[in-house]
Amino acid sequence: MISVQNHQLRLSGNKIALAVALALSLASCTTKKIGVLRSPSQRGEQGAASNNSGITTAEQAEEAKKLEAAKASENLKSQKSIALLLPFQLNHIAGMQPTAEDIKRSALALDFYQGFQLGLEELGEKGSKFNLQVIDSEDDNYRNTSLATSSSVKNANLIVGPIYPKEIRAFSRAIQDKNTLQISPLAATLASEFEVSNLVSLTPSIRVHSELMAKYVAKQFTLGDVVLVYDIQDADSKQFLDSFMSEALGYNKDLQIKVVNSIAELNDNLVATGNNHIVCGTTNRNQIRTLLANMDVQTTEFGYGFKLYGHPNWAKLSFEDYMYMDRYELTLTTSTLVDERAEKTRKFDYNYKTKFQVAASDFSYKGYDAAIYFGGLLSKYGTDYVQYLVKESYSGISNDFSFDYFPKWGYVNRGIRFIVYRNNSFVRK
Structure with a gap:
């Protein structure tokens, strides 16, 4: 199960519709909710129950609210919290009709997020529970500095993003908890240039x-x-x-x-x-x-x-x-090679197209692989998952993960694939 706070993103047809839905759902650093909804009729029946104990309907409603809040709190504790910081840049969208430039600006973040979401949902079908906080980093240094001290980040067991080098530097300087892993999903910058001990660089450097x-x-x-x-x-x-x-x-x-x-x-x-x-x-x-x-x-x-x-x-x-x-x-x-004929690729492509009505992109695959690997570790080992990062490798749809650890630089991915040119195309060696 994935629990995210806000409305579910139902994405239809084209990129403009996607951005409109995104703007409505993720405005001002909020997230979306996917999970089991209780039937409204159940609450109505509770309110209409006979009152032989002398307790007023208002008191019953208050007790029911407290009980539900307690259950929600207990459920939240059993979930693993993930903060996903991506540059949707919704702050640049004027009104409710995004332009082509707005769509282009948010496409990378949206594709990665949708792939990441499908990965967590797949893990959720196997019993894993996640509390996903989706946050617009806005590609802004000041914004990232502020987010580093927010409750969503402080309470996270895993931080994915931000993605651009300047965002990473601003966020890393401000974050206080250096034990929680911070995943850099796309930047190919040398880890030694950041010098962040808890940074996990997914893209192997040159x-x-x-x-x-x-x-x-x-x-x-x-x-x-x-x-x-x-x-x-x-x-x-x-x-x-x-x-x-x-x-x-x-x-x-x-x-x-x-x-x-x-x-x-x-x-x-x-x-x-x-x-x-x-x-x-x-x-x-x-x-x-x-x-x-x-x-x-x-x-x-x-x-x-x-x-x-x-x-x-x-x-x-x-x-x-x-x-x-x-x-x-x-x-x-x-560092990226998608075998379109592989069963797991075809399954993902079908699920992605069915859910979002658009074809998956390279960033969608990257988001999915990151969710499956890190979500899987978090679900399997709980808060102790960090120590297993250098022990467990992964071969996904698009990426391989195999990490070395450097106390000063953090975790560096050495998951490289070799390809050879044959018959007018590159194939895996």
Whole structure:
């Protein structure tokens, strides 16, 4: 069961209708209620009961109200409280007719919330009880500073959000309870930049991607191979490749590895005896095109063998025009990968579309995975769930969770998936 204070969000059809319903339901930091409603007729029958004891109808009504309040209080104690802080930014909606810009502004928060809600409802069907407080963080520093000291946050067993880096910093500085976990569901900022001991970063940073790719490449190396780190020294290359060589050598000290900065230098260091493992960190399409064209020439004219590894953002690019891509086995890391054919994905998509009349987005999947994992831990272990964060991993619809803990930085997710390019698309390796 999910208990949230306010009216249930019945979302119909299009994004405008969703935002209107959202504005009505979540105005000024409130939340919605989903749960079992008692029949109004029961109260009427109580009021009409015979009064042989001499107690007045008013006194009976007052006693009934106190009893119901006591039951509600006891029920609330058995529930696990979750504060969900998302930037709906309802304060920017003028009147009751949101604009297209209003819809766009709140879409990310709304999608994440709806996915999160479905996750908790699924757990609720198995007997878990949650008191969900849905709060509009408004993407405002002052607002987040104020929310950090609110009763909804103080009483929470788990805090999900806020999501933007500036919100996280403002909220973290003001919050007093450093033992309750604060989940950062979307920000890919390095956890070391926040330095919040109770922060849980769900999105792996580019450094995590680089470290795990270095380990992977080191394992692919065999005698006669060479690893060439192609670094054109742009911003993306610096982020992805900065410590790649040292990380790879840490996993395999016998690696033959070298950093090259140009196509000419790369060609000078190719080997014919084994595979040339090319690691590239740029996302500049012209540079990638030049690299691939050179590899095609070296393959077709000189017979060199290549294995190619790229920046995670290469997953957004199209390689349909390159006829030798399958031969290069292009491998990437990703923190999100949805298998649309999987049973759990199809079940979620159906439930989401049925309930909200819109298709799920990437943020919907992220919200669902966060709810299932953290809600599951909270339900299973109660307030002791924190210690199990580094012990229990999770593979969801979109995300994998596997956490390391750093006393100064908090919990860092290392749940990375590897994908390989085959037949004009990326598939899980």
